[in-house]
Amino acid sequence: MKKGLVLLSILSVTVLTSCVTIRQGEVGVKRKLGKLDNQVKYSGVHGFNPFTSTIIKVPVRTINLPLALENVPSKEGLNITAEMAVLYRILPEAAPKVLTTIGEKYEDVLLISVFRSAAADVCARFYAKDMYTGQREEIEKEITAEMHNILEPRGIIIENVLLKSIVLPRGLAESIEQKLEAEQSAQQMDFVLQKERKEAERKVIEAKGISDAQKIINEGLTPQLIEYKSIEAFKQLSASPNTKVIVTDGKTPLMISPQSKE
Structure with a gap:
Protein backbone atom coordinates (compact mmCIF):
# COMPACT_ATOMS: atom_id res chain seq x y z
CA MET A 1 0.00 0.00 0.00
CA VAL A 60 9.39 38.63 -27.22
CA ARG A 61 7.29 41.63 -26.11
CA THR A 62 8.74 45.16 -26.04
CA ILE A 63 11.08 45.60 -23.07
CA ASN A 64 12.06 48.93 -21.52
CA LEU A 65 15.68 48.74 -20.42
CA PRO A 66 16.78 51.79 -18.34
CA LEU A 67 20.45 52.67 -18.68
CA ALA A 68 22.77 55.34 -17.31
CA LEU A 69 25.25 57.15 -19.50
CA GLU A 70 28.17 58.61 -17.57
CA ASN A 71 31.16 60.75 -18.55
CA VAL A 72 30.53 60.58 -22.28
CA PRO A 73 32.50 63.28 -24.14
CA SER A 74 30.63 65.72 -26.39
CA LYS A 75 31.99 67.32 -29.55
CA GLU A 76 33.68 70.11 -27.58
CA GLY A 77 35.13 67.62 -25.07
CA LEU A 78 32.71 68.14 -22.16
CA ASN A 79 31.65 65.12 -20.09
CA ILE A 80 27.93 64.38 -20.25
CA THR A 81 25.83 62.34 -17.81
CA ALA A 82 22.37 61.18 -18.86
CA GLU A 83 19.59 58.76 -18.06
CA MET A 84 18.33 56.88 -21.11
CA ALA A 85 16.13 53.93 -21.95
CA VAL A 86 16.30 51.36 -24.74
CA LEU A 87 13.08 49.86 -26.10
CA TYR A 88 13.81 46.51 -27.71
CA ARG A 89 12.28 43.14 -28.50
CA ILE A 90 13.48 39.75 -29.67
CA LEU A 91 12.18 38.25 -32.90
CA PRO A 92 10.24 35.10 -31.91
CA GLU A 93 11.76 32.99 -34.67
CA ALA A 94 15.24 34.17 -33.68
CA ALA A 95 14.97 33.09 -30.02
CA PRO A 96 17.01 29.85 -30.53
CA LYS A 97 19.70 31.84 -32.35
CA VAL A 98 19.88 34.42 -29.55
CA LEU A 99 20.27 31.71 -26.90
CA THR A 100 22.82 29.81 -28.98
CA THR A 101 25.05 32.72 -30.01
CA ILE A 102 24.62 35.08 -27.04
CA GLY A 103 23.03 33.18 -24.17
CA GLU A 104 20.25 33.88 -21.73
CA LYS A 105 22.00 37.01 -20.35
CA TYR A 106 21.89 38.77 -23.73
CA GLU A 107 21.27 42.17 -22.11
CA ASP A 108 24.50 42.13 -20.13
CA VAL A 109 26.55 40.28 -22.72
CA LEU A 110 25.65 42.28 -25.82
CA LEU A 111 22.86 44.84 -25.63
CA ILE A 112 24.30 47.14 -22.95
CA SER A 113 27.78 47.08 -24.51
CA VAL A 114 26.39 47.98 -27.94
CA PHE A 115 24.36 50.80 -26.42
CA ARG A 116 27.33 52.37 -24.65
CA SER A 117 29.46 52.18 -27.78
CA ALA A 118 26.75 53.68 -30.03
CA ALA A 119 25.89 56.41 -27.52
CA ALA A 120 29.53 57.46 -27.14
CA ASP A 121 30.02 57.50 -30.92
CA VAL A 122 26.90 59.61 -31.57
CA CYS A 123 27.36 62.04 -28.67
CA ALA A 124 30.91 62.78 -29.85
CA ARG A 125 29.39 64.24 -33.04
CA PHE A 126 27.14 66.71 -31.21
CA TYR A 127 27.75 69.69 -28.95
CA ALA A 128 26.61 69.41 -25.35
CA LYS A 129 23.98 72.11 -25.87
CA ASP A 130 22.44 70.02 -28.68
CA MET A 131 21.44 67.37 -26.14
CA TYR A 132 19.63 70.06 -24.17
CA THR A 133 17.73 71.59 -27.08
CA GLY A 134 15.98 70.51 -30.28
CA GLN A 135 18.79 68.21 -31.44
CA ARG A 136 18.09 65.57 -28.78
CA GLU A 137 15.55 63.85 -31.04
CA GLU A 138 18.20 63.56 -33.75
CA ILE A 139 20.63 62.09 -31.20
CA GLU A 140 18.03 59.49 -30.16
CA LYS A 141 17.43 58.52 -33.79
CA GLU A 142 21.13 58.11 -34.59
CA ILE A 143 21.80 55.94 -31.52
CA THR A 144 18.76 53.83 -32.41
CA ALA A 145 19.98 53.38 -35.99
CA GLU A 146 23.50 52.33 -34.94
CA MET A 147 22.22 49.81 -32.40
CA HIS A 148 19.66 48.44 -34.84
CA ASN A 149 22.28 47.88 -37.54
CA ILE A 150 24.38 45.81 -35.14
CA LEU A 151 21.67 43.88 -33.28
CA GLU A 152 19.01 43.26 -35.94
CA PRO A 153 21.10 40.52 -37.66
CA ARG A 154 21.47 38.88 -34.23
CA GLY A 155 17.68 38.69 -33.79
CA ILE A 156 17.21 41.75 -31.53
CA ILE A 157 15.11 44.67 -32.77
CA ILE A 158 15.82 48.13 -31.33
CA GLU A 159 12.55 50.08 -31.46
CA ASN A 160 13.73 53.33 -29.90
CA VAL A 161 16.28 54.99 -27.65
CA LEU A 162 14.89 57.62 -25.28
CA LEU A 163 16.93 60.40 -23.70
CA LYS A 164 15.03 60.92 -20.45
CA SER A 165 17.28 63.37 -18.59
CA ILE A 166 20.68 64.95 -19.02
CA VAL A 167 23.15 66.63 -16.67
CA LEU A 168 25.42 69.24 -18.23
CA PRO A 169 28.33 71.08 -16.62
CA ARG A 170 26.87 73.76 -14.35
CA GLY A 171 28.20 76.80 -16.19
CA LEU A 172 27.07 75.48 -19.57
CA ALA A 173 23.58 74.67 -18.30
CA GLU A 174 23.15 78.20 -16.93
CA SER A 175 24.36 79.81 -20.16
CA ILE A 176 21.98 77.66 -22.22
CA GLU A 177 19.04 78.59 -19.99
CA GLN A 178 19.92 82.29 -20.30
CA LYS A 179 20.15 81.96 -24.07
CA LEU A 180 16.76 80.23 -24.23
CA GLU A 181 15.20 82.96 -22.09
CA ALA A 182 16.70 85.62 -24.37
CA GLU A 183 15.37 83.85 -27.45
CA GLN A 184 11.88 83.64 -25.91
CA SER A 185 11.97 87.37 -25.06
CA ALA A 186 13.06 88.17 -28.62
CA GLN A 187 10.26 86.06 -30.04
CA GLN A 188 7.74 87.81 -27.79
CA MET A 189 9.04 91.21 -28.90
CA ASP A 190 8.78 90.16 -32.56
CA PHE A 191 5.16 89.20 -31.92
CA VAL A 192 4.41 92.58 -30.32
CA LEU A 193 6.07 94.46 -33.19
CA GLN A 194 4.23 92.41 -35.77
CA LYS A 195 0.95 93.13 -33.98
CA GLU A 196 1.70 96.86 -33.96
CA ARG A 197 2.57 96.80 -37.67
CA LYS A 198 -0.71 95.07 -38.46
CA GLU A 199 -2.62 97.65 -36.42
CA ALA A 200 -0.82 100.49 -38.23
CA GLU A 201 -1.62 98.92 -41.59
CA ARG A 202 -5.27 98.61 -40.56
CA LYS A 203 -5.45 102.30 -39.62
CA VAL A 204 -3.84 103.32 -42.92
CA ILE A 205 -6.33 101.21 -44.86
CA GLU A 206 -9.23 102.65 -42.83
CA ALA A 207 -8.08 106.25 -43.39
CA LYS A 208 -7.58 105.61 -47.09
CA GLY A 209 -11.09 104.18 -47.30
CA ILE A 210 -12.59 107.26 -45.64
CA SER A 211 -10.56 109.55 -47.89
CA ASP A 212 -11.62 107.69 -51.02
CA ALA A 213 -15.26 107.78 -49.92
CA GLN A 214 -15.13 111.55 -49.34
CA LYS A 215 -13.41 112.05 -52.68
CA ILE A 216 -16.13 110.08 -54.46
CA ILE A 217 -18.86 112.08 -52.68
CA ASN A 218 -17.21 115.42 -53.47
CA GLU A 219 -16.74 114.51 -57.11
CA GLY A 220 -20.39 113.45 -57.33
CA LEU A 221 -21.82 116.67 -55.83
CA THR A 222 -22.28 118.62 -59.08
CA PRO A 223 -24.40 121.85 -59.22
CA GLN A 224 -27.06 119.99 -61.17
CA LEU A 225 -27.26 117.26 -58.50
CA ILE A 226 -27.51 119.84 -55.70
CA GLU A 227 -30.30 121.67 -57.55
CA TYR A 228 -32.13 118.40 -58.14
CA LYS A 229 -31.87 117.46 -54.44
CA SER A 230 -33.20 120.94 -53.51
CA ILE A 231 -36.27 120.45 -55.69
CA GLU A 232 -36.86 117.09 -54.08
CA ALA A 233 -36.61 118.70 -50.64
CA PHE A 234 -39.15 121.41 -51.62
CA LYS A 235 -41.58 118.76 -52.77
CA GLN A 236 -41.29 116.81 -49.52
CA LEU A 237 -41.73 119.99 -47.44
CA SER A 238 -44.78 121.10 -49.39
CA ALA A 239 -46.43 117.77 -48.88
CA SER A 240 -46.00 117.96 -45.09
CA PRO A 241 -49.16 119.01 -43.09
CA ASN A 242 -47.08 120.77 -40.43
CA THR A 243 -46.77 124.57 -40.43
CA LYS A 244 -43.31 125.83 -41.18
CA VAL A 245 -41.43 128.84 -42.51
CA ILE A 246 -39.06 128.30 -45.42
CA VAL A 247 -36.38 130.81 -46.34
CA THR A 248 -34.74 130.16 -49.68
CA ASP A 249 -32.84 131.79 -52.45
CA GLY A 250 -34.59 129.49 -54.91
CA LYS A 251 -31.84 126.95 -54.81
CA THR A 252 -31.47 125.64 -51.27
CA PRO A 253 -34.23 125.59 -48.66
CA LEU A 254 -33.75 126.60 -45.02
CA MET A 255 -36.58 125.47 -42.82
CA ILE A 256 -37.53 127.38 -39.67
CA SER A 257 -40.05 125.67 -37.42
CA PRO A 258 -42.62 128.03 -35.82
CA GLN A 259 -42.08 128.59 -32.12
CA SER A 260 -44.85 127.42 -29.89
CA LYS A 261 -46.66 130.22 -27.96
CA GLU A 262 -46.33 130.14 -24.22
Whole structure:
Protein backbone atom coordinates (compact mmCIF):
# COMPACT_ATOMS: atom_id res chain seq x y z
CA MET A 1 0.00 0.00 0.00
CA LYS A 2 2.79 2.42 0.94
CA LYS A 3 4.74 1.51 -2.20
CA GLY A 4 1.67 2.31 -4.29
CA LEU A 5 1.32 5.74 -2.68
CA VAL A 6 4.99 6.46 -3.24
CA LEU A 7 4.78 5.47 -6.88
CA LEU A 8 1.63 7.56 -7.30
CA SER A 9 3.35 10.57 -5.75
CA ILE A 10 6.38 10.16 -7.98
CA LEU A 11 4.15 9.84 -11.02
CA SER A 12 2.19 12.97 -10.06
CA VAL A 13 5.35 15.00 -9.56
CA THR A 14 6.71 13.74 -12.86
CA VAL A 15 3.54 14.73 -14.73
CA LEU A 16 3.48 18.16 -13.13
CA THR A 17 7.12 18.88 -13.84
CA SER A 18 6.91 17.63 -17.43
CA CYS A 19 4.56 20.45 -18.52
CA VAL A 20 5.26 24.14 -19.03
CA THR A 21 2.92 27.03 -19.84
CA ILE A 22 4.11 29.57 -22.38
CA ARG A 23 2.26 32.87 -21.96
CA GLN A 24 1.51 35.54 -24.53
CA GLY A 25 4.47 37.81 -25.08
CA GLU A 26 7.02 35.01 -24.76
CA VAL A 27 8.20 31.90 -26.58
CA GLY A 28 9.86 28.71 -25.44
CA VAL A 29 13.00 26.98 -26.69
CA LYS A 30 13.53 23.32 -25.77
CA ARG A 31 16.95 22.21 -24.58
CA LYS A 32 17.51 18.44 -24.71
CA LEU A 33 20.72 16.95 -23.38
CA GLY A 34 22.35 20.37 -23.68
CA LYS A 35 21.30 20.95 -27.29
CA LEU A 36 18.84 23.67 -28.25
CA ASP A 37 15.95 22.85 -30.55
CA ASN A 38 15.48 25.24 -33.46
CA GLN A 39 11.69 24.81 -33.30
CA VAL A 40 10.08 27.64 -31.30
CA LYS A 41 7.21 26.89 -28.93
CA TYR A 42 4.50 29.55 -28.80
CA SER A 43 1.86 30.33 -26.14
CA GLY A 44 0.11 27.32 -24.67
CA VAL A 45 0.88 24.22 -22.58
CA HIS A 46 3.81 22.08 -23.75
CA GLY A 47 5.06 18.75 -22.43
CA PHE A 48 8.65 17.55 -22.17
CA ASN A 49 10.77 14.90 -20.47
CA PRO A 50 12.05 16.53 -17.25
CA PHE A 51 14.90 14.02 -16.97
CA THR A 52 16.49 14.92 -20.30
CA SER A 53 14.96 18.23 -21.34
CA THR A 54 14.00 21.70 -20.20
CA ILE A 55 12.21 24.61 -21.87
CA ILE A 56 13.73 28.08 -21.71
CA LYS A 57 11.28 30.97 -21.82
CA VAL A 58 12.30 34.01 -23.87
CA PRO A 59 10.26 37.28 -23.76
CA VAL A 60 9.39 38.63 -27.22
CA ARG A 61 7.29 41.63 -26.11
CA THR A 62 8.74 45.16 -26.04
CA ILE A 63 11.08 45.60 -23.07
CA ASN A 64 12.06 48.93 -21.52
CA LEU A 65 15.68 48.74 -20.42
CA PRO A 66 16.78 51.79 -18.34
CA LEU A 67 20.45 52.67 -18.68
CA ALA A 68 22.77 55.34 -17.31
CA LEU A 69 25.25 57.15 -19.50
CA GLU A 70 28.17 58.61 -17.57
CA ASN A 71 31.16 60.75 -18.55
CA VAL A 72 30.53 60.58 -22.28
CA PRO A 73 32.50 63.28 -24.14
CA SER A 74 30.63 65.72 -26.39
CA LYS A 75 31.99 67.32 -29.55
CA GLU A 76 33.68 70.11 -27.58
CA GLY A 77 35.13 67.62 -25.07
CA LEU A 78 32.71 68.14 -22.16
CA ASN A 79 31.65 65.12 -20.09
CA ILE A 80 27.93 64.38 -20.25
CA THR A 81 25.83 62.34 -17.81
CA ALA A 82 22.37 61.18 -18.86
CA GLU A 83 19.59 58.76 -18.06
CA MET A 84 18.33 56.88 -21.11
CA ALA A 85 16.13 53.93 -21.95
CA VAL A 86 16.30 51.36 -24.74
CA LEU A 87 13.08 49.86 -26.10
CA TYR A 88 13.81 46.51 -27.71
CA ARG A 89 12.28 43.14 -28.50
CA ILE A 90 13.48 39.75 -29.67
CA LEU A 91 12.18 38.25 -32.90
CA PRO A 92 10.24 35.10 -31.91
CA GLU A 93 11.76 32.99 -34.67
CA ALA A 94 15.24 34.17 -33.68
CA ALA A 95 14.97 33.09 -30.02
CA PRO A 96 17.01 29.85 -30.53
CA LYS A 97 19.70 31.84 -32.35
CA VAL A 98 19.88 34.42 -29.55
CA LEU A 99 20.27 31.71 -26.90
CA THR A 100 22.82 29.81 -28.98
CA THR A 101 25.05 32.72 -30.01
CA ILE A 102 24.62 35.08 -27.04
CA GLY A 103 23.03 33.18 -24.17
CA GLU A 104 20.25 33.88 -21.73
CA LYS A 105 22.00 37.01 -20.35
CA TYR A 106 21.89 38.77 -23.73
CA GLU A 107 21.27 42.17 -22.11
CA ASP A 108 24.50 42.13 -20.13
CA VAL A 109 26.55 40.28 -22.72
CA LEU A 110 25.65 42.28 -25.82
CA LEU A 111 22.86 44.84 -25.63
CA ILE A 112 24.30 47.14 -22.95
CA SER A 113 27.78 47.08 -24.51
CA VAL A 114 26.39 47.98 -27.94
CA PHE A 115 24.36 50.80 -26.42
CA ARG A 116 27.33 52.37 -24.65
CA SER A 117 29.46 52.18 -27.78
CA ALA A 118 26.75 53.68 -30.03
CA ALA A 119 25.89 56.41 -27.52
CA ALA A 120 29.53 57.46 -27.14
CA ASP A 121 30.02 57.50 -30.92
CA VAL A 122 26.90 59.61 -31.57
CA CYS A 123 27.36 62.04 -28.67
CA ALA A 124 30.91 62.78 -29.85
CA ARG A 125 29.39 64.24 -33.04
CA PHE A 126 27.14 66.71 -31.21
CA TYR A 127 27.75 69.69 -28.95
CA ALA A 128 26.61 69.41 -25.35
CA LYS A 129 23.98 72.11 -25.87
CA ASP A 130 22.44 70.02 -28.68
CA MET A 131 21.44 67.37 -26.14
CA TYR A 132 19.63 70.06 -24.17
CA THR A 133 17.73 71.59 -27.08
CA GLY A 134 15.98 70.51 -30.28
CA GLN A 135 18.79 68.21 -31.44
CA ARG A 136 18.09 65.57 -28.78
CA GLU A 137 15.55 63.85 -31.04
CA GLU A 138 18.20 63.56 -33.75
CA ILE A 139 20.63 62.09 -31.20
CA GLU A 140 18.03 59.49 -30.16
CA LYS A 141 17.43 58.52 -33.79
CA GLU A 142 21.13 58.11 -34.59
CA ILE A 143 21.80 55.94 -31.52
CA THR A 144 18.76 53.83 -32.41
CA ALA A 145 19.98 53.38 -35.99
CA GLU A 146 23.50 52.33 -34.94
CA MET A 147 22.22 49.81 -32.40
CA HIS A 148 19.66 48.44 -34.84
CA ASN A 149 22.28 47.88 -37.54
CA ILE A 150 24.38 45.81 -35.14
CA LEU A 151 21.67 43.88 -33.28
CA GLU A 152 19.01 43.26 -35.94
CA PRO A 153 21.10 40.52 -37.66
CA ARG A 154 21.47 38.88 -34.23
CA GLY A 155 17.68 38.69 -33.79
CA ILE A 156 17.21 41.75 -31.53
CA ILE A 157 15.11 44.67 -32.77
CA ILE A 158 15.82 48.13 -31.33
CA GLU A 159 12.55 50.08 -31.46
CA ASN A 160 13.73 53.33 -29.90
CA VAL A 161 16.28 54.99 -27.65
CA LEU A 162 14.89 57.62 -25.28
CA LEU A 163 16.93 60.40 -23.70
CA LYS A 164 15.03 60.92 -20.45
CA SER A 165 17.28 63.37 -18.59
CA ILE A 166 20.68 64.95 -19.02
CA VAL A 167 23.15 66.63 -16.67
CA LEU A 168 25.42 69.24 -18.23
CA PRO A 169 28.33 71.08 -16.62
CA ARG A 170 26.87 73.76 -14.35
CA GLY A 171 28.20 76.80 -16.19
CA LEU A 172 27.07 75.48 -19.57
CA ALA A 173 23.58 74.67 -18.30
CA GLU A 174 23.15 78.20 -16.93
CA SER A 175 24.36 79.81 -20.16
CA ILE A 176 21.98 77.66 -22.22
CA GLU A 177 19.04 78.59 -19.99
CA GLN A 178 19.92 82.29 -20.30
CA LYS A 179 20.15 81.96 -24.07
CA LEU A 180 16.76 80.23 -24.23
CA GLU A 181 15.20 82.96 -22.09
CA ALA A 182 16.70 85.62 -24.37
CA GLU A 183 15.37 83.85 -27.45
CA GLN A 184 11.88 83.64 -25.91
CA SER A 185 11.97 87.37 -25.06
CA ALA A 186 13.06 88.17 -28.62
CA GLN A 187 10.26 86.06 -30.04
CA GLN A 188 7.74 87.81 -27.79
CA MET A 189 9.04 91.21 -28.90
CA ASP A 190 8.78 90.16 -32.56
CA PHE A 191 5.16 89.20 -31.92
CA VAL A 192 4.41 92.58 -30.32
CA LEU A 193 6.07 94.46 -33.19
CA GLN A 194 4.23 92.41 -35.77
CA LYS A 195 0.95 93.13 -33.98
CA GLU A 196 1.70 96.86 -33.96
CA ARG A 197 2.57 96.80 -37.67
CA LYS A 198 -0.71 95.07 -38.46
CA GLU A 199 -2.62 97.65 -36.42
CA ALA A 200 -0.82 100.49 -38.23
CA GLU A 201 -1.62 98.92 -41.59
CA ARG A 202 -5.27 98.61 -40.56
CA LYS A 203 -5.45 102.30 -39.62
CA VAL A 204 -3.84 103.32 -42.92
CA ILE A 205 -6.33 101.21 -44.86
CA GLU A 206 -9.23 102.65 -42.83
CA ALA A 207 -8.08 106.25 -43.39
CA LYS A 208 -7.58 105.61 -47.09
CA GLY A 209 -11.09 104.18 -47.30
CA ILE A 210 -12.59 107.26 -45.64
CA SER A 211 -10.56 109.55 -47.89
CA ASP A 212 -11.62 107.69 -51.02
CA ALA A 213 -15.26 107.78 -49.92
CA GLN A 214 -15.13 111.55 -49.34
CA LYS A 215 -13.41 112.05 -52.68
CA ILE A 216 -16.13 110.08 -54.46
CA ILE A 217 -18.86 112.08 -52.68
CA ASN A 218 -17.21 115.42 -53.47
CA GLU A 219 -16.74 114.51 -57.11
CA GLY A 220 -20.39 113.45 -57.33
CA LEU A 221 -21.82 116.67 -55.83
CA THR A 222 -22.28 118.62 -59.08
CA PRO A 223 -24.40 121.85 -59.22
CA GLN A 224 -27.06 119.99 -61.17
CA LEU A 225 -27.26 117.26 -58.50
CA ILE A 226 -27.51 119.84 -55.70
CA GLU A 227 -30.30 121.67 -57.55
CA TYR A 228 -32.13 118.40 -58.14
CA LYS A 229 -31.87 117.46 -54.44
CA SER A 230 -33.20 120.94 -53.51
CA ILE A 231 -36.27 120.45 -55.69
CA GLU A 232 -36.86 117.09 -54.08
CA ALA A 233 -36.61 118.70 -50.64
CA PHE A 234 -39.15 121.41 -51.62
CA LYS A 235 -41.58 118.76 -52.77
CA GLN A 236 -41.29 116.81 -49.52
CA LEU A 237 -41.73 119.99 -47.44
CA SER A 238 -44.78 121.10 -49.39
CA ALA A 239 -46.43 117.77 -48.88
CA SER A 240 -46.00 117.96 -45.09
CA PRO A 241 -49.16 119.01 -43.09
CA ASN A 242 -47.08 120.77 -40.43
CA THR A 243 -46.77 124.57 -40.43
CA LYS A 244 -43.31 125.83 -41.18
CA VAL A 245 -41.43 128.84 -42.51
CA ILE A 246 -39.06 128.30 -45.42
CA VAL A 247 -36.38 130.81 -46.34
CA THR A 248 -34.74 130.16 -49.68
CA ASP A 249 -32.84 131.79 -52.45
CA GLY A 250 -34.59 129.49 -54.91
CA LYS A 251 -31.84 126.95 -54.81
CA THR A 252 -31.47 125.64 -51.27
CA PRO A 253 -34.23 125.59 -48.66
CA LEU A 254 -33.75 126.60 -45.02
CA MET A 255 -36.58 125.47 -42.82
CA ILE A 256 -37.53 127.38 -39.67
CA SER A 257 -40.05 125.67 -37.42
CA PRO A 258 -42.62 128.03 -35.82
CA GLN A 259 -42.08 128.59 -32.12
CA SER A 260 -44.85 127.42 -29.89
CA LYS A 261 -46.66 130.22 -27.96
CA GLU A 262 -46.33 130.14 -24.22
